[in-house]
Amino acid sequence: xxxxxxxxxxxxxxxxxxxxxxxxxxxxxxxxxxxxxxxxxxxxxxxxxxxxxxxxxxxxxxxxxxxxxxxxxxxxxxxxxxxxxxxxxxxxxxxxxxxxxxxxxxxxxxxxxxxxxxxxxxxxxxxxxxxxxxxxxxxxxxxxxxxxxx
Numbered sequence: 789x790x791x792x793x794x795x796x797x798x799x800x801x802x803x804x805x806x807x808x809x810x811x812x813x814x815x816x817x818x819x820x821x822x823x824x825x826x827x828x829x830x831x832x833x834x835x836x837x838x839x840x841x842x843x844x845x846x847x848x849x850x851x852x853x854x855x856x857x858x859x860x861x862x863x864x865x866x867x868x869x870x871x872x873x874x875x876x877x878x879x880x881x882x883x884x885x886x887x888x889x890x891x892x893x894x895x896x897x898x899x900x901x902x903x904x905x906x907x908x909x910x911x912x913x914x915x916x917x918x919x920x921x922x923x924x925x926x927x928x929x930x931x932x933x934x935x936x937x938x
Contacts, residue, residue, distance in 0.1 A: 818883035828915035
């Protein structure tokens with residue numbers, strides 16, 4: 789006669805739940821970072837110095853920003869493009885802030901690449917640099933229940 793004891797582990801269920809909690813926290817983190825970037829972009833365009841070229845557009849006069857500053861708001865089309873679109877799409881640990889305004893890349897690119905060198909959301913922009921610092925600061929908040937993940 790034999791005695792048999794079978795022990796089943798529920799570890800896979802626990803690991804799966806932990807991964808789900810981590811993904812939820814990561815998604816929340818990414819959404820916060822993407823919203824921060826969007827807000828920094830808009831803040832940069834609103835506060836940019838208007839010390840560039842001045843020109844007339846219909847009955848209105850517009851003074852552009854100068855090189856190395858975010859673009860000054862003229863028609864508001866670029867600014868509105870961040871609110872008209874789905875701003876943040878958190879999926880599989882990625883988030884994005886985007887605009888589909890055709891002239892956005894021309895504003896962002898350097899003179900050497902045929903652009904106007906008005907960085908407002910790319911890696912050269914203050915908005916990106918500030919958001920990167922913000923993301924690193926709040927990354928410490930990602931945790932599973934009350935256990936921080938580092």
